[in-house]
Amino acid sequence: xxxxxxxxxxxxxGTVKAVNDVDLEVPNGRFVCLLGPSGxxxxxxxxxxxxxxxxxxxxxSIDDEDITRQPTxxxxxGMVFQSxxxxxxxxxxxxxxxxxxxxxxxxxxxxxRVEELLALVHLPGYADRPVAKLSGGQRQxxxxxxxxxxxxxxxxxxxxxxxxDAKLREAMQVxxxxxxxxxxxxxxxxxxxxxxxxxxxxxxxxMQGGEIRQAASPVExxxxxxxxxxxxxxxxxxxxxxxxxxxxxxxxxxPAALTLPYGVSKATLSVRPEDxxxxxxxxxxxxxxxxxxxxLGGAIxxxxxxxxxxxxxxxxxRARPEVxxxxxxxxxxxxxxxVVLTR
Amino acid sequence: MGRLLSRLYLALVGIFLAAPIVVVTGVSFNEKQNLxxxxxGFSLHWFAEIFVNPEWLRALVASVLLxxxxxxxxxxxxxxxxWFLWRRVAPWAQVFQLxxxxxxxxxxxxxxxxFLTFWATSGFYGQAWTAVIAHAxxxxxxxxxxxxLGFSSIxxxxxxAAATMGADDRTVFRTVVxxxxxxxxxxxxxxxxxxxxxxxxxAYMTIGFVxxxxxxxxxxxxxxxxxxxxxxxxxxxVAVTAAVFGLIARFGDLPRLMGAMSSKD
Amino acid sequence: MRREPARGLVQHLPVIFPGLMLxxxxxxxxxxxxxxxxxxxxxxxxxxxxxxxANYARFLTPFFGNVLIFSLYLAIAVAVVSLIxxxxxxxxxxxxxxxxxxxxxxxxxxxxxxxxxxxGFAWSTLLSRTAGITNLLVRLGLMEAPQALVPxxxxxxxxxxxxxxxxxxxxxxPSMVRLDPTLTEAARTLGASPLKAFFTVVLPALRxxxxxxxxxxxxxxxxxxxxxxxxxxxxxxxLSVLITDQALYQSNMPFAAAMAVFLVLVSLALVxxxxxxxxxxxx
Numbered sequence: 001x002x003x004x005x006x007x008x009x010x011x012x013x014g015t016v017k018a019v020n021d022v023d024l025e026v027p028n029g030r031f032v033c034l035l036g037p038s039g040x041x042x043x044x045x046x047x048x049x050x051x052x053x054x055x056x057x058x059x060x061s062i063d064d065e066d067i068t069r070q071p072t073x074x075x076x077x078g079m080v081f082q083s084x085x086x087x088x089x090x091x092x093x094x095x096x097x098x099x100x101x102x103x104x105x106x107x108x109x110x111x112x113r114v115e116e117l118l119a120l121v122h123l124p125g126y127a128d129r130p131v132a133k134l135s136g137g138q139r140q141x142x143x144x145x146x147x148x149x150x151x152x153x154x155x156x157x158x159x160x161x162x163x164x165d166a167k168l169r170e171a172m173q174v175x176x177x178x179x180x181x182x183x184x185x186x187x188x189x190x191x192x193x194x195x196x197x198x199x200x201x202x203x204x205x206x207m208q209g210g211e212i213r214q215a216a217s218p219v220e221x222x223x224x225x226x227x228x229x230x231x232x233x234x235x236x237x238x239x240x241x242x243x244x245x246x247x248x249x250x251x252x253x254x255p256a257a258l259t260l261p262y263g264v265s266k267a268t269l270s271v272r273p274e275d276x277x278x279x280x281x282x283x284x285x286x287x288x289x290x291x292x293x294x295x296l297g298g299a300i301x302x303x304x305x306x307x308x309x310x311x312x313x314x315x316x317x318r319a320r321p322e323v324x325x326x327x328x329x330x331x332x333x334x335x336x337x338x339v340v341l342t343r
Numbered sequence: 344m345g346r347l348l349s350r351l352y353l354a355l356v357g358i359f360l361a362a363p364i365v366v367v368t369g370v371s372f373n374e375k376q377n378l379x380x381x382x383x384g385f386s387l388h389w390f391a392e393i394f395v396n397p398e399w400l401r402a403l404v405a406s407v408l409l410x411x412x413x414x415x416x417x418x419x420x421x422x423x424x425x426w427f428l429w430r431r432v433a434p435w436a437q438v439f440q441l442x443x444x445x446x447x448x449x450x451x452x453x454x455x456x457x458f459l460t461f462w463a464t465s466g467f468y469g470q471a472w473t474a475v476i477a478h479a480x481x482x483x484x485x486x487x488x489x490x491x492l493g494f495s496s497i498x499x500x501x502x503x504a505a506a507t508m509g510a511d512d513r514t515v516f517r518t519v520v521x522x523x524x525x526x527x528x529x530x531x532x533x534x535x536x537x538x539x540x541x542x543x544x545x546a547y548m549t550i551g552f553v554x555x556x557x558x559x560x561x562x563x564x565x566x567x568x569x570x571x572x573x574x575x576x577x578x579x580x581v582a583v584t585a586a587v588f589g590l591i592a593r594f595g596d597l598p599r600l601m602g603a604m605s606s607k608d
Numbered sequence: 609m610r611r612e613p614a615r616g617l618v619q620h621l622p623v624i625f626p627g628l629m630l631x632x633x634x635x636x637x638x639x640x641x642x643x644x645x646x647x648x649x650x651x652x653x654x655x656x657x658x659x660x661x662a663n664y665a666r667f668l669t670p671f672f673g674n675v676l677i678f679s680l681y682l683a684i685a686v687a688v689v690s691l692i693x694x695x696x697x698x699x700x701x702x703x704x705x706x707x708x709x710x711x712x713x714x715x716x717x718x719x720x721x722x723x724x725x726x727x728g729f730a731w732s733t734l735l736s737r738t739a740g741i742t743n744l745l746v747r748l749g750l751m752e753a754p755q756a757l758v759p760x761x762x763x764x765x766x767x768x769x770x771x772x773x774x775x776x777x778x779x780x781x782p783s784m785v786r787l788d789p790t791l792t793e794a795a796r797t798l799g800a801s802p803l804k805a806f807f808t809v810v811l812p813a814l815r816x817x818x819x820x821x822x823x824x825x826x827x828x829x830x831x832x833x834x835x836x837x838x839x840x841x842x843x844x845x846x847l848s849v850l851i852t853d854q855a856l857y858q859s860n861m862p863f864a865a866a867m868a869v870f871l872v873l874v875s876l877a878l879v880x881x882x883x884x885x886x887x888x889x890x891x
Contacts, residue, residue: 147508150509366730443626446634452833583721585718
């Protein structure tokens with residue numbers, strides 16, 4: 001198939017399996033985010049795709065060409081490192097033209113392309129600036145321009161925005177996404193920030209412990225997480241135990257209209273705080289006491305104690321229920337917006 | 344109060360360090376051929392003497408030639424070694440690093456003696472190039488230390504970035520590593536050069552009977568006849584060294600070369 | 609560029625030249641010297657390959673014992689004094705403005721270009737009775753009559769400390785300048801005066817560098833050959849002076865070599881001892 005394909009890729013360091021038997025397919029032109037907590041193996045995976053590290057098992061291929069053992073400099077990639085790795089001894093233009101220079105392009109060609117790329121990243125005329133005199137955001141853009149100089153077939157970024165402040169980060173996320181759409185280049189970004197992943201990616205790949213937990217679109221990951229790790233890692237969620245009582249499911253002490261998969265006696269229900277509705281206490285709804293209310297301005301959080309289990313509900317200010325700390329309420333959960341998880 | 348004490352201390356030590364230079368400079372201005380201090384009379388002709396008197400000129404040329412060549416050889420030994428240790432995983436090569444540091448840590452007379460016995464036994468004693476090799480080995484520590492420092496300060500992700508952009512090993516070395524390591528090559532060379540210029544005993548034991556370098560001549564002059572020329576020589580050397588390192592400071596980052604972290608951002 | 613062991617001849621190439629040079633021109637001369645120390649000395653200044661311990665046996669004379677002990681004592685004194693002067697000095701420089709640092713660094717590097725002979729000469733003048741410091745002090749009314757401070761132990765010590773200072777400062781500099789300034793600030797918020805902060809925070813943090821500097825100055829001083837002769841009396845002559853004397857003027861190479869080997873062993877032993885003591889302090 002066309003695109004990037006990983007089959008059974010593993011990377012062991014002694015007894016530690018940093019990456020464990022990963023299968024992945026990234027069609028051409030897609031924007032993919034490798035998302036996970038630190039130590040989950042996402043950077044190791046990216047480095048293997050780049051050729052900076054070699055898998056201890058498995059194969060990596062691009063457009064049906066096996067590149068598993070191919071040295072980095074032959075892979076025709078563009079990569080942005082976490083530290084940006086801008087050459088301190090070259091100017092902005094020198095950095096961007098590097099790939100062109102070592103391929104023997106003429107000075108005029110190099111200059112032309114450099115200007116083209118600077119325009120692309122909104123830094124026109126910066127070619128002669130020394131790298132040390134740039135701001136964080138500007139350095140970021142130079143690193144991006146440099147990576148794209150030879151129109152590579154793969155664009156890899158390792159936590160590219162982690163050094164930027166919050167506002168700039170959010171702006172850059174949008175810009176990166178727009179850039180990728182404009183160029184149509186296959187892009188893989190490693191990040192630990194789930195909002196970043198949700199903003200930029202076509203496909204989010206959640207990793208933990210060297211394995212892929214789920215690979216799907218941001219919306220699907222959010223609405224239908226594959227396991228409790230993903231549910232908890234993306235956004236915030238309530239994870240409530242479901243027990244079996246005969247052939248019925250029991251939730252928060254009350255029978256629930258849920259179907260447990262066959263043969264499963266224990267499961268977890270994931271329901272997002274915005275899908276928890278507070279009503280007046282009722283006999284056929286689970287009951288809880290309000291323990292804490294947090295008014296965040298744009299949203300109101302209610303912390304509830306349902307017989308020992310904490311449940312969090314979130315509403316907008318307009319739909320705010322009239323409850324105070326200490327009140328007893330009923331909890332209504334929308335079955336279409338909650339997910340039963342067996343892992 | 345603390346500031347005052349600090350300044351005072353720096354000033355005192357500064358005076359201590361400067362005093363000999365003041366003496367030497369003063370002596371070099373003596374009119375007559377004696378080493379009176381404070382100087383009697385004022386004359387600059389001893390400075391000219393270095394270049395006019397054939398004996399002193401010969402010694403000067405010998406010293407400069409020795410310094411230029413041995414410093415170059417020292418760098419030629421240190422650079423590949425330092426690069427190899429940085430580029431490859433090679434615990435066994437650390438032995439060579441130890442060997443590179445050893446000559447300088449031993450008392451010079453030991454090294455001098457070692458070379459003396461070596462050249463005497465091998466029959467090459469007295470040839471000019473024996474001093475070049477002796478000095479190069481003796482001073483190889485300096486470029487080795489500066490280059491090791493330099494390599495360790497290179498961010499490896501720079502080489503990785505270059506590789507992702509299509510540079511093979513040789514290109515990475517040529518376009519990324521070499522430009523970044525150049526200041527350290529220069530400072531290592533400068534150190535070895537300056538120290539070779541003033542080194543006495545190793546030079547003496549290897550070629551002292553055949554050829555005189557300036558330090559040898561100065562010492563002999565001290566023993567057998569005083570002239571202010573030797574003071575003039577010292578002033579000249581100090582001035583040259585100050586100029587060399589001043590230039591390095593002007594065009595480079597001297598504190599960084601001496602071990603500070605980068606002062607930029 | 610992955611960091612891996614070197615494979616194949618081409619990848620090992622860079623280390624061949626340095627390796628060869630260092631082996632042939634360092635190990636071999638050193639080895640030769642060790643070998644020569646066991647050779648037998650003949651009349652007339654030659655020596656034949658042999659294995660005798662006679663050269664080493666000459667150490668056991670009281671004369672030698674004295675010279676050795678004096679050499680060690682002098683070297684330790686120089687090392688300690690240099691350290692005491694250099695540490696606060698470097699600390700203050702490291703905390704100065706960048707321009708100030710550059711000026712001091714260039715100055716110190718320039719002093720390196722003073723040869724031992726010139727240093728000896730300059731100090732012999734500065735400490736003389738006719739043109740030295742004491743004359744200045746007499747002029748200022750702080751002393752009655754000028755005194756000759758040279759030759760003497762103090763003169764030798766001063767000269768050697770002077771020679772060691774630039775090296776000590778340049779070795780201490782990297783560590784001092786990289787020291788985290790917030791360490792001393794934290795100490796001060798906890799109630800320590802700047803001086804106290806220096807002794808309780810800075811010095812312990814620099815322990816390894818201090819020991820390294822001490823060792824370096826010690827070895828340096830041990831190798832000093834000219835200054836003891838220029839600034840001191842024969843009783844102040846060190847082992848290095850004797851070695852050179854035997855090698856060049858008495859034409860007794862084997863004995864010189866034996867002394868040299870002995871000197872190296874003693875130095876190594878003292879270095880090992882200092883490092884061991886340093887580790888014990890840590891525990």
